[in-house]
Structure formats: structure tokens, C-alpha cells
Amino acid sequence: MDALGAAFGLVLQPDVLVAVGLAAVFGLFVGAIPGLTATMAVALLVPVTIFMEPVPAVAVVVTVVATAIFAGDIPGALLRIPGTPASAAYTDDAFAMSRSGEAELALGVSLVYSVLGGLVGAVVLTAAAPLLAEFALQFSSFEYFWLASLGLTCAVFMSAQSRVKAIGSLLLGLLVSTVGLDVVSGQARFTFGTTELLGGVHFIPVLIGMFAVSEVIRHMAASTSDLRVPARRIGNIFAGVAAVGRRHWRSVVRGNALGVGIGILPGAGGDIAAWIAYAVSKRCSRQPERYGTGHVEGIVESASANNSALASAWIPTLVFGIPGDSTTAIIIGVLYMQGLNPGPTVFLERPELVYAVFLTFFLANLVMLPLGLAAIKSATLLLRVPRDLLMPIILGCCIVGAFAINNAAFGIVVMLVFGLVGFLMEENGFPLTPAILGMVLGRMVEEQFMISMIKAEGNVLAFVDRPIAALLAALAVTVWAWPAVKTLRSRVAGLRPVG
Amino acid sequence: MRIYDGLLGWLIALGGGGVILGASSLPTPAGQPYGPALFPTLLGVGLVVCGASLGLAGRRHSLQRRWVNLASWTRSPSRQRRVILVPVTIAAYAALAPTVGFLLTMTGVLTVLMTALGRPRLETFVIALVTAGTIQVLFGGLLRVPLPPGVLLPGF
Numbered sequence: 001m002d003a004l005g006a007a008f009g010l011v012l013q014p015d016v017l018v019a020v021g022l023a024a025v026f027g028l029f030v031g032a033i034p035g036l037t038a039t040m041a042v043a044l045l046v047p048v049t050i051f052m053e054p055v056p057a058v059a060v061v062v063t064v065v066a067t068a069i070f071a072g073d074i075p076g077a078l079l080r081i082p083g084t085p086a087s088a089a090y091t092d093d094a095f096a097m098s099r100s101g102e103a104e105l106a107l108g109v110s111l112v113y114s115v116l117g118g119l120v121g122a123v124v125l126t127a128a129a130p131l132l133a134e135f136a137l138q139f140s141s142f143e144y145f146w147l148a149s150l151g152l153t154c155a156v157f158m159s160a161q162s163r164v165k166a167i168g169s170l171l172l173g174l175l176v177s178t179v180g181l182d183v184v185s186g187q188a189r190f191t192f193g194t195t196e197l198l199g200g201v202h203f204i205p206v207l208i209g210m211f212a213v214s215e216v217i218r219h220m221a222a223s224t225s226d227l228r229v230p231a232r233r234i235g236n237i238f239a240g241v242a243a244v245g246r247r248h249w250r251s252v253v254r255g256n257a258l259g260v261g262i263g264i265l266p267g268a269g270g271d272i273a274a275w276i277a278y279a280v281s282k283r284c285s286r287q288p289e290r291y292g293t294g295h296v297e298g299i300v301e302s303a304s305a306n307n308s309a310l311a312s313a314w315i316p317t318l319v320f321g322i323p324g325d326s327t328t329a330i331i332i333g334v335l336y337m338q339g340l341n342p343g344p345t346v347f348l349e350r351p352e353l354v355y356a357v358f359l360t361f362f363l364a365n366l367v368m369l370p371l372g373l374a375a376i377k378s379a380t381l382l383l384r385v386p387r388d389l390l391m392p393i394i395l396g397c398c399i400v401g402a403f404a405i406n407n408a409a410f411g412i413v414v415m416l417v418f419g420l421v422g423f424l425m426e427e428n429g430f431p432l433t434p435a436i437l438g439m440v441l442g443r444m445v446e447e448q449f450m451i452s453m454i455k456a457e458g459n460v461l462a463f464v465d466r467p468i469a470a471l472l473a474a475l476a477v478t479v480w481a482w483p484a485v486k487t488l489r490s491r492v493a494g495l496r497p498v499g
Numbered sequence: 500m501r502i503y504d505g506l507l508g509w510l511i512a513l514g515g516g517g518v519i520l521g522a523s524s525l526p527t528p529a530g531q532p533y534g535p536a537l538f539p540t541l542l543g544v545g546l547v548v549c550g551a552s553l554g555l556a557g558r559r560h561s562l563q564r565r566w567v568n569l570a571s572w573t574r575s576p577s578r579q580r581r582v583i584l585v586p587v588t589i590a591a592y593a594a595l596a597p598t599v600g601f602l603l604t605m606t607g608v609l610t611v612l613m614t615a616l617g618r619p620r621l622e623t624f625v626i627a628l629v630t631a632g633t634i635q636v637l638f639g640g641l642l643r644v645p646l647p648p649g650v651l652l653p654g655f
Contacts, residue, residue: 051642051643164556165553167545167549168511168546168549168553171542171545171546171549175518175542175546178539178542182525182535184535185528185534187525187526187534189522189525189535189539190521190539213585216585217585220578220581220582220616221582222572222578388613388616389613389616389618389623391612391616392612392613392616392627395608395609395612396605396608396609396630396631396634397634399605399608400601400634400638400644400646403644404644407644407645409593412589412592413593415589419586419589420586424500427501428501428507429501449538450533450537450538453532453533453537458533
């Protein structure tokens with residue numbers, strides 16, 4: 001209780017409240033501009049958070065992600081261009097509703113159920129994370145190794161693109177994490193004689209390069225110019241929202257449950273949660289034929305799912321230090337920089353900070369309601385911001401952000417290299433998220449692997465000696481073996497004589 | 500720019516081989532059975548296997564028969580120029596900012612990029628100058644990031 005009181009004291013500070021308000025405006029702006037993602041918004045903000053205290057820094061990141069994910073629905077509904085990938089699942093329905101004069105209802109449902117989803121996710125996070133942390137205190141290096149491996153496995157298998165390419169992307173990220181001084185022996189590796197690489201490749205310039213610079217390059221390569229946005233007056237967006245909730249209450253419950261469940265899985269964030277929720281909603285609906293034609297049911301379920309997934313993705317992040325998606329991978333870096341090393345011990349050592357983090361989720365989602373309404377009302381203005389001016393300004397912020405990490409031009413060079421690598425990877429169908437997860441988790445995986453190997457004196461059976469380690473190993477192996485089993489089964493089925 | 504999977508896979512496998520070779524030169528500390536080479540070697544092996552399977556699958560399944568399929572932007576000189584300008588301006592900033600200073604270099608970078616995107620030159624210069632000035636105040640002034648002062652703001 002003392003910790004909770006202290007947490008309220010930490011969050012209800014003027015600087016935190018101002019930071020949350022500004023972050024919400026920034027998140028809504030970035031999310032509403034097609035082509036700018038929530039991950040990009042966070043990547044641009046991280047260099048600023050290193051100058052903040054831990055609570056406002058985390059509050060800023062939480063608020064930006066939540067608001068950007070919601071704001072992606074605005075251009076989706078008005079222009080049929082999803083602002084962020086998390087809105088893509090139900091863009092057709094939202095746009096069809098707008099064309100039939102129901103833009104207010106589409107946006108109102110999206111805002112209200114996004115807020116509700118975010119709050120449900122925050123409740124689950126607050127209830128589940130401390131319990132899991134207590135359980136995780138029994139973990140040794142073997143369990144951590146398998147847990148991290150399971151996280152990386154999920155990152156590969158949740159990827160929508162080619163699995164081999166996702167593995168390649170993951171291995172690249174892990175390889176980058178080995179640059180610098182070895183975690184166990186202190187030996188310099190792959191530094192090519194440069195002192196700048198002794199401390200390793202800092203993940204923030206990599207992140208800015210992969211998610212922001214590559215996006216700027218893509219904009220430069222595209223032939224599209226500024227969006228043609230017709231002037232539109234948005235009326236009362238809350239009319240009819242409660243009735244929709246009453247009519248589709250099953251979708252609300254299912255969307256939240258799905259979002260929370262999918263968010264916990266490492267590698268699967270709000271985007272995947274929204275797609276799965278939409279597909280499940282369609283399958284369970286009495287009117288599946290109406291999906292894609294302006295039916296509100298899918299919007300309710302997916303909008304609930306993508307925002308509830310955001311908070312639950314923090315459960316593995318805070319409890320085990322294993323990120324749930326690309327944004328929580330960034331957040332792990334922010335937490336380390338703030339001296340708030342994620343893991344079960346943080347719940348014992350600094351419970352007030354953990355509770356403060358939970359409270360920021362509630363705050364971010366509550367702030368989203370009035371500011372989201374303001375963003376919807378000024379949608380036409382927001383969407384008319386010329387991207388030809390915005391993209392160079394973003395590049396300018398990228399340069400300064402990469403420089404600010406170590407106050408050295410080396411960060412800019414790293415950003416440039418990884419910007420080009422990210423651009424080429426995406427052009428060739430390599431997903432970026434496994435690379436970022438590999439980079440963030442690489443040190444932990446190697447450290448736990450080496451400690452376990454030394455402890456076990458090379459006996460690999462020791463990795464599955466403890467029951468929880470054995471269970472996690474079995475899960476990881478099952479995920480890896482499942483595609484092979486499926487292929488084998490389909491081949492056997494094909495060989496079986498008909499009749 | 501899409502590279503043929505059959506080629507890309509073998510390039511990755513080759514890179515994996517390079518990692519194994521590089522790791523093999525790392526010394527194992529005395530008295531320890533495993534050293535700093537173990538993890539990178541495993542990653543190198545992973546890259547070789549991953550690259551080889553991509554290379555083989557690419558040859559079997561890919562419809563692409565050219566080594567490199569150029570994207571549509573490579574056929575338009577103006578879009579080509581715009582893409583190349585991104586790495587060029589970043590590199591120019593890294594090279595020039597320490598002597599010329601943040602304000603002038605950033606204004607130049609933004610002006611060049613905005614003009615390349617078809618915005619009027621005077622408008623871009625004014626916006627670039629205001630943006631660079633705002634970043635200077637926010638990062639240099641409020642957050643105390645030591646942005647290079649250069650010739651224009653030697654005492655900033």
C-alpha cells in the first residue's frame with residue numbers, strides 16, 4: 001500500500017502530467033499521418049527520454065504508443081489509408097461507414113473501445129505482473145535462457161513474412177549484439193580496431209535507422225505526393241457508441257481477451273492482435289458477409305484488441321525483461337538506460353516505480369479520450385500536413401537523436417548504415433522486428449547461455465534438468481517443430497488412398 | 500531493389516562463414532572450457548544454414564530469374580536522386596557539422612531535401628531555418644546536447 005501511495009506521488013507530478021499531455025499530442029499527430037508508425041514515434045522520442053526521470057520517461061513512451069495506435073484509425077476511416085499497421089485490419093469497414101455517412105460512429109467506436117481496451121490491458125498488467133514476478137524469482141540462468149529463446153522463437157514464428165527470412169533477421173540482430181566487449185570474458189569482439197565499437201552498437205541509433213530513416217527513404221522513393229483531403233465537419237462522435245457496445249458486448253469481451261492474450265506473447269504486438277481479433281470476430285459473427293462493407297462489429301473487436309495488447313505486452317517485458325513487440329523492445333532499452341533493469345527483482349527493490357509504470361497506463365488511456373476527440377475534430381487539418389515538409393524534418397530529428405546518445409557523430413554513422421540495411425531488408429521481405437528483438441535480447445541470451453554452460457560444465461542435459469526449464473524448452477521446441485509436423489501430416493494425408 | 504533469393508541466400512551463408520572465421524580467431528581464456536567465440540560461432544552456423552536454405556528454396560520456388568529486380572523508383576531520375584540524397588545529406592551533416600556548425604548544416608540539409616521533394620526554394624529555406632533553430636533551442640538549450648556551434652554560434 002505504501003508503494004502504491006508513493007507511486008501516485010510519483011505520477012501526479014506536474015512534470016509527468018505535462019509530459020503525458022505533450023506525448024499524447026505527439027502520438028496522435030504521428031499516428032494520424034499515414035506512413036508514420038507508433039514504433040517510429042517511439043524511436044524519435046527515445047533520445048529525449050534519456051534526459052528525463054524514469055517515471056516521466058516511461059509515461060511518455062506508454063502515452064505515445066497508445067495514442068498513435070488509436071490515431072491510426074483516423075486516416076483509415078476518412079481516407080482508407082491506415083495511419084499505423086495496427087489499424088489496417090478494419091480500415092475497409094471504417095471507410096465504408098464514412099462513405100455511408102457514419103464517420104462519426106466509426107471514429108467514436110474506435111476511440112471509446114481503444115480507451116476501454118487500454119484500460120482492460122492496464123488492469124490485467126497490474127494484477128498479473130506482480131504475481132508472475134513472485135513466481136519468476138525462482139528462475140535460474142537455465143529458465144532465463146529458455147524464456148529468452150522462447151521469446152525469440154515467437155518473434156520468428158509470429159512474423160507474417162517468410163520464416164527463413166525472419167530467422168535471418170533475428171540472427172542479424174543477435175550478431176549485432178555480440179559486437180563489443182564479451183559479457184563473460186571481457187574480450188573485444190568484431191570491433192575492427194575502433195574504440196567506438198568497444199561498448200557495442202548502441203541500439204537507439206540502430207532503431208532510429210531501421211524504423212525512421214528507412215521510412216524517410218521509402219517516402220523519397222515513392223511517387224505519391226501530399227494527400228487530397230476533402231474538408232469534412234465531424235459531428236458528435238459519441239452518439240450511438242454505447243448502443244453498439246450493448247449490441248456487440250461479446251465482441252468487446254472477446255476483443256479484450258484476445259488482445260491481452262496475444263500481447264503477452266513475445267513478438268506479437270497490437271498489429272497481430274488486431275488482425276486475429278478481426279478474423280475471429282468474422283468467424284463468430286452472425287453476419288460474416290457484412291465484414292468489409294461497413295460493419296461495426298469487427299471495428300469494436302479489433303480496436304479493443306490492439307489497445308489491450310499494448311499493456312499486456314509489458315507483462316513479459318517488466319517481469320522477465322523479454323519484450324512482447326518492437327515497441328516494448330525499445331522500452332527495455334529505455335528502462336536499462338534509466339537504471340530500472342527489468343526482471344522480477346525490480347518488483348522487490350523498487351515497487352513504487354513499478355506501480356508508477358502501471359498508473360501511467362491508466363493515465364495515458366484516460367488522457368486519450370479528450371485529446372483523441374480533439375484529434376478527430378481537427379482531422380482534416382492533421383491530414384493536410386504536407387509530408388514533403390514533414391519527412392525532411394523527421395530526418396533532422398533522427399540525426400540529432402542519434403547524435404545525442406553519446407554526443408558523437410559515430411551514432412549518426414550507425415543510424416545511416418542501419419537505415420540503409422532496414423530499407424534493403426524490407427524491400428527483400430525481411431521483417432525488422434526479429435532483428436530488433438535479437439539485438440535487445442542478444443546480450444541476455446548469450447549471458448544466460450554462457451553462465452549455464454559453465455555451471456553445467458558443458459553438459460547440455462542440465463539445460464532441461466529443472467522442471468520449469470524443461471517445460472519452457474519443450475514449448476520452444478514444439479514451436480520450432482510444429483511447421484515440420486504440419487508439413488509431414490499434410491504429406492501423409494496426400495499419400496493416403498482415397499476411399 | 501529486390502535481390503534474387505537464390506543469390507541472397509548464398510550471400511548470407513557466405514557472411515555466416517565469415518562470422519565463423521572471425522570468431523575462430525578469438526582466444527579462449529585460460530582455465531575456461533568456453534570462450535567469447537562460442538556464441539558468435541553458433542550464430543555463424545545459423546546464418547550458414549539459414550542462407551543455404553534460402554538459397555536452395557529460392558532456386559526452387561522463386562519466380563524471379565534476374566539477379567536483381569530494380570524497383571520502380573530506380574527508373575525515375577528524380578526519385579533516384581531523392582533516394583540517394585538521404586544518405587548523402589546524412590553523411591554531409593556528419594562531415595560538415597563539426598566545423599560549419601549545427602544550425603547552418605541542418606538548415607542546408609533540410610533545404611536540399613525539401614527542395615528535392617518539389618517545395619518552393621524560398622519556403623523551404625525559411626522552414627528549414629526555423630526547424631533547425633527550434634531543434635537547436637530544444638536539444639542544445641533545454642536538453643543540453645552539445646550540438647556543434649561551428650562558425651555561427653561559437654559561444655552557444
